Amino acid sequence: MSGSVEKVAVIRDTYTRFNASERANHWVVAVCAILLMLSGLAFFHPAFYWLTALFGGGQAARVLHPWIGVVMAISFTGMGVRMFCQNIWNADDSKWLGRIGDVIANRDENLPEVGRFNAAQKLVFYVMFWSVITLLLSGLALWHQYFGDLVPIGMQRFAGLLHAVTAAAMIITMIIHIYAAIWNAGSTRAMTRGSVTGGWLWRHHRKYLREEVAKSK
Amino acid sequence: MASLQSLDVRQRSASTAQPPSVRRDLEIAKLIDVSKCIGCKACQSACMAWNDIRPPVGINRGVYDNPNDLGPETWTVMRFAEHEENGKLEWLIRKDGCMHCTDPGCLKACPAPGAIVQYANGIVDFVQENCIGCGYCVKGCPFNIPRISKADNRAYKCTLCSDRVAVGQSPACAKCCPTGAIVFGSKASMVDHAQGRIADLKSRGYAKAGLYDPPGVGGTHVMYVLHHADRPGLYANLANNPVISAAVSLWKGTLKPLSMIGMGAAIVVGLLHFVTRGPNEVTEADEENARKLKGRNAA
Numbered sequence: 001m002s003g004s005v006e007k008v009a010v011i012r013d014t015y016t017r018f019n020a021s022e023r024a025n026h027w028v029v030a031v032c033a034i035l036l037m038l039s040g041l042a043f044f045h046p047a048f049y050w051l052t053a054l055f056g057g058g059q060a061a062r063v064l065h066p067w068i069g070v071v072m073a074i075s076f077t078g079m080g081v082r083m084f085c086q087n088i089w090n091a092d093d094s095k096w097l098g099r100i101g102d103v104i105a106n107r108d109e110n111l112p113e114v115g116r117f118n119a120a121q122k123l124v125f126y127v128m129f130w131s132v133i134t135l136l137l138s139g140l141a142l143w144h145q146y147f148g149d150l151v152p153i154g155m156q157r158f159a160g161l162l163h164a165v166t167a168a169a170m171i172i173t174m175i176i177h178i179y180a181a182i183w184n185a186g187s188t189r190a191m192t193r194g195s196v197t198g199g200w201l202w203r204h205h206r207k208y209l210r211e212e213v214a215k216s217k
Numbered sequence: 218m219a220s221l222q223s224l225d226v227r228q229r230s231a232s233t234a235q236p237p238s239v240r241r242d243l244e245i246a247k248l249i250d251v252s253k254c255i256g257c258k259a260c261q262s263a264c265m266a267w268n269d270i271r272p273p274v275g276i277n278r279g280v281y282d283n284p285n286d287l288g289p290e291t292w293t294v295m296r297f298a299e300h301e302e303n304g305k306l307e308w309l310i311r312k313d314g315c316m317h318c319t320d321p322g323c324l325k326a327c328p329a330p331g332a333i334v335q336y337a338n339g340i341v342d343f344v345q346e347n348c349i350g351c352g353y354c355v356k357g358c359p360f361n362i363p364r365i366s367k368a369d370n371r372a373y374k375c376t377l378c379s380d381r382v383a384v385g386q387s388p389a390c391a392k393c394c395p396t397g398a399i400v401f402g403s404k405a406s407m408v409d410h411a412q413g414r415i416a417d418l419k420s421r422g423y424a425k426a427g428l429y430d431p432p433g434v435g436g437t438h439v440m441y442v443l444h445h446a447d448r449p450g451l452y453a454n455l456a457n458n459p460v461i462s463a464a465v466s467l468w469k470g471t472l473k474p475l476s477m478i479g480m481g482a483a484i485v486v487g488l489l490h491f492v493t494r495g496p497n498e499v500t501e502a503d504e505e506n507a508r509k510l511k512g513r514n515a516a
Binding site: 013042043044045046047049052058059061062104105106108142144145148153154156157158160161164165168171172175176179182183184185186197198199200201202203209210213216 | 231232233326328329330347349350351352353355356361365370462464465467468472473475476477479480483484487490491494495496497498499500501502503504505506507508510511
């Protein structure tokens, strides 16, 4: 007689946070951003010049950096189009941002309910959106091999400054973005596997959870 | 080159290590007396011959400038300007090329360690093996001198014949100038020599004759004697007060430490936040609430 083992399963509803196409798009942008950061830092500060070795030396890094930038700009356009409407600022976002102290202190109970993206995520989106446009245009002006003879020298000099300032702002935003994913446990899974639990949505994006539940009814 | 004692390095691009400093090298300079130049282009030929560079045959654009501009294979070019003064035509011929600034904008802008060096004698030299071809030197230069070769994507310009100077010779252009319009020696002796020339020009009616040794770039190691030193622009748009562009100074100066501090601070703040506040984790109560929400709505 075989005894049956009773399994008590904890029901943990999962929801799709990012679909496969969104995830693929995000990681193409992310890998480009990392490669651009590594090669760009090498040109920006002598302390990081050794990073050019990762790309096959200084000349190779100089050749690759702008092309990776082009790939990044094209792939980010995909993300920009996908996520533009979900990143429009609303009154709750201002309220949420006003209580940034509670956010930092993990006092989520004091925060207004959040839709698919919270105010900080929207700010990351805006910084990335404008950075990519600025970096693309200033980067083209700096691309000496093809545009060195076409762009007036004053514009090239300004482009150099603008490219570096914008890149620094973008790198700092990337650091915050990556840390936020580590800090808010379960977030990384949303972008690697696509799924989050109902509890995760209840905690971080309750308004979005209510919408999803209502939809599934 | 830089391993020769006679070419001790004073500054090296994208490098922070202190350069060798036990010796005090003599600062050299080339003095170009524009009032003595006859426009024969012997200097251009000597430059091509010594440095073994041949620009492609160009197109005549109706002026004497030949080639029309500097290039990766043209490190010096005579620029001819016609100017009328007191009812007389003056043919102002300026030998253009690297000025070898004391504060070189190219070196400041260069991201490749050792691609641009400044020797203790004042010569600013491009070391092509280390050059990555980014063109930042072009942006840094206030005189529009460096040119990037389409053949090898490396920057080229006048070396002031650093290889000749290292062994006690004068630059090829100075060596061959038939009128003595190009002279070479210590910077002090060249300034001295210029004073004699300026006094002579003044006695001949050029009241504004003077030395072009622009202080905006800390002085240069190629200097001009100009008949109209108050108007350098007459000489094929020679810069009146050349300085390294403010955009380049900010980009290559203030911004570097500022952004390093910004990025470092972001990482440190993140780390401190994690160890003090800890991660924001989903609780079983959250899961329960989510289940209830679904159950209630589904019911």
